[in-house]
Amino acid sequence: MTYAFADTSRFSFFRWVSLVCLIVVLLSGHAFANRFSTVVIDAGHGGSDKGSLWGGVRESRLNLAVAKELQTLLKKRGIRTVMTRTSDTYISLPRRAQIGNAQRNAVFVSIHFNASRVTSVRGVETYYWGSSGKILANAIQRRLAPRLSTKNRGIQKKGYHVIIDSRHTSVLVECGFISNARERSRASTSSYQKTAAKAIYDGLMAWRAL
Ligand SMILES: [Zn+2]
Structure with a gap:
């Protein structure tokens, strides 16, 4: 009887330890899921x-x-960055994805400007692929539009090569329409470019802290 009792309580003890460990692993996994150490730009x-x-x-x-x-x-914040290009050079789409996929614990952010034959169209939009990309796209988009004082065209799921070929959370940000004369002249200023970059940066940091 004594042995049987001891065995039961030991089993029960280990069962509880296992359960607590499982909860800790799940919670920490969730808490650090967005903790990227590298941003591929x-x-x-x-x-x-x-x-x-x-x-x-x-x-x-x-x-x-x-x-x-x-x-x-990002560098000021001590976050490692990898640029798919740093000068006016041609880099193929598969190569861009390959550069990103060679990084560990990374997030991929593609930066573009938009254009439309309808020159009155203006505003910003962010594309994503995957559920974590959707949350990141939201975090960026909700900062980008008000800070640039332009139209919020929302986020959209779209299969652009660079984002679907990425093994990391990935988004593509369209920072304004250069086919719109006013937006084009604003987008050409360094203050517009800095504001866009800061909104993307703050979106990344907010998503990272989730
Ligand atoms: Zn483009």
């Missing part, structure tokens, strides 16, 4: 691929300007 287009071209403004240049501002902010 993908400045869209470049080189022979200029992206959209309106009124003498090349999308590829604006993308790189915002990407570099974002890199500066």
